[in-house]
Amino acid sequence: MPIDEGKINALQDMIKNSKSKGDVINVMKQIMELLPRSADIGITIGEMGKIMYVLSYDGLYSLTAVSDEFLPFMISNEKKIQIENINDNIVNLFLKNKDSIIAQVKELLRGS
Numbered sequence: 001m002p003i004d005e006g007k008i009n010a011l012q013d014m015i016k017n018s019k020s021k022g023d024v025i026n027v028m029k030q031i032m033e034l035l036p037r038s039a040d041i042g043i044t045i046g047e048m049g050k051i052m053y054v055l056s057y058d059g060l061y062s063l064t065a066v067s068d069e070f071l072p073f074m075i076s077n078e079k080k081i082q083i084e085n086i087n088d089n090i091v092n093l094f095l096k097n098k099d100s101i102i103a104q105v106k107e108l109l110r111g112s
Helices: 005-017 021-034 088-096 098-109
Strands: 043-048 051-056 059-067 074-081
Touching: 005 021, 005 098, 021 051, 021 088, 021 098, 043 088, 043 098, 088 098
Parallel strands: none
Antiparallel strands: 043 051, 051 059, 059 074
């Protein structure tokens, strides 16, 4: 179900104006509250090397996918990261990818 446009605009402003670790943590918590309760929906915060960071309704996850030299398929691992314990690299990734995060939030919350 689509979210009120006023909430989406307020969240967009929060994302645009975030500058510090505290701001990023607060914004992530706000996004989590509004995301649909589904394991297959999330916001990609960004990638560093082989690790992708995804924000879901129940937390932040690091996802790693690697191909094994001797196996014909990918192996993936996920790890839940406590929002309060995010490191500066994740904060910087969030701040660098604000436009992408805003676009994903709008698309998900508008029900498009």
